[in-house]
Amino acid sequence: MESTLENGLELAPPSVIRQAAGEVAAALVGQAVYQAFVKAADALDQDPEARRTLKAFQTRQQALAAGRPNPKLSRAEQADLEALRQAFMAVPAVAVYGAAESELKALCQAVADQLSQSLGIDFAGACRTGCC
Amino acid sequence: MTTKTFSSMTPELLAATTVLAAQLLQSAPVVALHQAQAQLAADPAAQASLKRLARIQAGLRAPPAGTADLADQIEDLHRQQEQVNSNATIQAVALSQQAARASLGHVNRELSQILEFDFATYAKRPGCC
Numbered sequence: 513m514e515s516t517l518e519n520g521l522e523l524a525p526p527s528v529i530r531q532a533a534g535e536v537a538a539a540l541v542g543q544a545v546y547q548a549f550v551k552a553a554d555a556l557d558q559d560p561e562a563r564r565t566l567k568a569f570q571t572r573q574q575a576l577a578a579g580r581p582n583p584k585l586s587r588a589e590q591a592d593l594e595a596l597r598q599a600f601m602a603v604p605a606v607a608v609y610g611a612a613e614s615e616l617k618a619l620c621q622a623v624a625d626q627l628s629q630s631l632g633i634d635f636a637g638a639c640r641t642g643c644c
Numbered sequence: 645m646t647t648k649t650f651s652s653m654t655p656e657l658l659a660a661t662t663v664l665a666a667q668l669l670q671s672a673p674v675v676a677l678h679q680a681q682a683q684l685a686a687d688p689a690a691q692a693s694l695k696r697l698a699r700i701q702a703g704l705r706a707p708p709a710g711t712a713d714l715a716d717q718i719e720d721l722h723r724q725q726e727q728v729n730s731n732a733t734i735q736a737v738a739l740s741q742q743a744a745r746a747s748l749g750h751v752n753r754e755l756s757q758i759l760e761f762d763f764a765t766y767a768k769r770p771g772c773c
Contacts, residue, residue, distance in 0.1 A: 524670040526750070532664040533751045537758035539657040546759075617766045622652050623661050624767035630665035631674060638745045639752035639764035 536623065545615045552605075552612035559605035569596040664751070673747040677740040683733050690733040697724045 540546055556562055576589055585593065600606060627635040653661065668674050684690055700721045704714075728734055755763040 522670070523672050523675065524667040526671075529664075529667050529671055529747075529751060530754050532660070532667045533754035534758060535660045536657070536664050537755045537763075539654070539660040540755075540759060543654065543657060619652055619657075620763060620767040621769060623657065624764075626653075626658070626661045627665050627668065630662075631668055633674070633677070633744060633748065635748060636764045636767040636769070638748045 540619070540623070543619060545612075545619050549612040549616040552609040556605045556609040559603065562600065562603045562605045565596070565600040565603055569593070569600050572596055668748075668751070671747060673740065673743040677737070677744040680733075680736040680740040684737050687733045690731050693724070693728050693731055694734065697721075697728050700724050 572593060576585060576593065621636075624636045700717065704717055704721060752762070752764045
């Protein structure tokens with residue numbers, strides 16, 4: 513392909529694209545939403561109650577799956593697992609993290625939407641593999 | 645495409661995203677894809693071929709009228725797929741789509757490396773399939 517377009521504009525080389533992508537990432541990092549997400553993720557990582565309830569859920573889940581290649585859980589087992597999941601979800605740090613993550617996703621979607629609209633290509637869809 | 649406002653974005657983020665979009669629009673893979681799509685739009689035979697393939701595929705999703713019908717439909721499908729696969733205009737679009745996806749994948753990796761999470765996963769709207 514020629515290095516200039518029919519309208520006389522030059523094609524953007526990969527280095528320029530990389531730099532522009534880096535500037536978008538840097539602008540995202542500077543957003544309050546991103547900072548709140550990082551803070552919430554750190555707090556979640558350090559929260560003993562979140563760790564304890566998550567471990568309890570994972571341990572029970574693994575115990576139920578052990579030695580059962582295609583485990584069909586009984587109602588009692590499902591209820592047991594759901595109660596452990598709810599206990600984890602009820603930890604305040606988990607709720608804060610969930611809210612921060614939702615906000616960050618909305619911001620990333622806004623950025624991707626703008627790219628998709630300009631390019632006429634679903635940016636997030638085009639980048640992901642293993643779906644559709 | 646309809647115009648949207650991106651109210652949750654700060655002016656700095658909006659400006660950086662606008663620059664990235666403009667640079668991508670001038671990147672070789674995206675330019676090639678748009679050229680290939682324009683050629684397909686101007687090629688009635690290629691479009692008819694794709695429409696026929698879509699019709700056959702839709703017919704196969706409907707309940708079959710009989711075993712003989714189904715065999716005919718499958719044969720028809722294979723014939724039409726071959727025709728689509730051998731059409732240079734359609735293949736140019738398919739190949740340029742692959743190249744554009746690969747290029748956008750590089751952009752996503754660049755973003756994700758700095759953000760420390762997979763940007764596309766976060767940006768994907770629910771219910772992708």
